[in-house]
Every structure is written in structure tokens, then in C-alpha cells.
Amino acid sequence: MTDPETKDTASQERSAPQKKGTLLPLSPNPATNLVIADIVVRGASSLFRKGVEQKVAEKTAHDQNEARQVLDGRGIVTTLGLYGASKLATRSPVGLGIVAGGLVLKTLYDRGKDRQRRLRKRSK
Secondary structure (H helix, E strand, O other): OOHHHHHHHHHHHHHOOOOOOOOOOOOOOOEEEEEEEHHHHHHHHHHHHHHHHHHHHHOOOHHHHHHHHHHHOHHHHHHHHHHHHHHHHHHHHHHHHHHHHHHHHHHHHHHHHHHHHHHHHOEE
16 A cells, blocks of 8 residues: 555645756756766867867958967877966866966966067068
8 A cells, every 4th residue: 555645745846846047957867967967068169169279260360361270280299288378277267376486477477479570570
């Protein structure tokens, strides 16, 4: 014989209206839903990142060919370096400070090199 309290609770759960704004799970298994959500988030993140990279390369490169070379010319060492820096930056505030400091130094270095190049070009 079934417990009357269990029967009442089960019928209430089935007839209870869903809250507005709640997500309907795709699968009854929470692990499957988490995998699906992870794939969707990673895919969207990858598309967004590629779009941003392309726009930045197009706006900062001197011509279209240079932008294409910058995007296509990354080797395995650069890819691994970017991966490592992103992991370091996302895991701790200290890591974020190290990566941000490195990016500031690289920007200052690039600006100094560009300034030297412009000065040499003017003096010729």
C-alpha cells in the first residue's frame, strides 16, 4: 500500500505550475544537462572570441593581408602560451595581476618600438 503523504506530494509536484523564467531541462539526468550547457557555452564563447579577434586584427592591422597573417600565423607555441596565460589569469587574483602586468609591459614595449620606427623614418 502506498503512503498517502507520498501520493499527495507526487500529485502536487506534477500539477504545480512552473515558475516564470525557469529552464525546462532537456534530459532528466542532471549530468547530461550540464554537459549540454557546457558545450553550448563553450561553442558560443569560441564564436564570440573568434569574432572579436577578427575585428581587432582588421582594425589594428595596416592592411587586410597583414590581418589575415596575424590570425593565421599563430604557431603551437603561441597557442599554448595564450592557453597558459588565460588559465593563470582565471585561477587567482595574483595570476590575473601577473598576466595583466605582462600585457601592460608588452603594450609599452610595442609602443616604444613603434615610436623608434617613426623617429627613424622621419630622420631619413
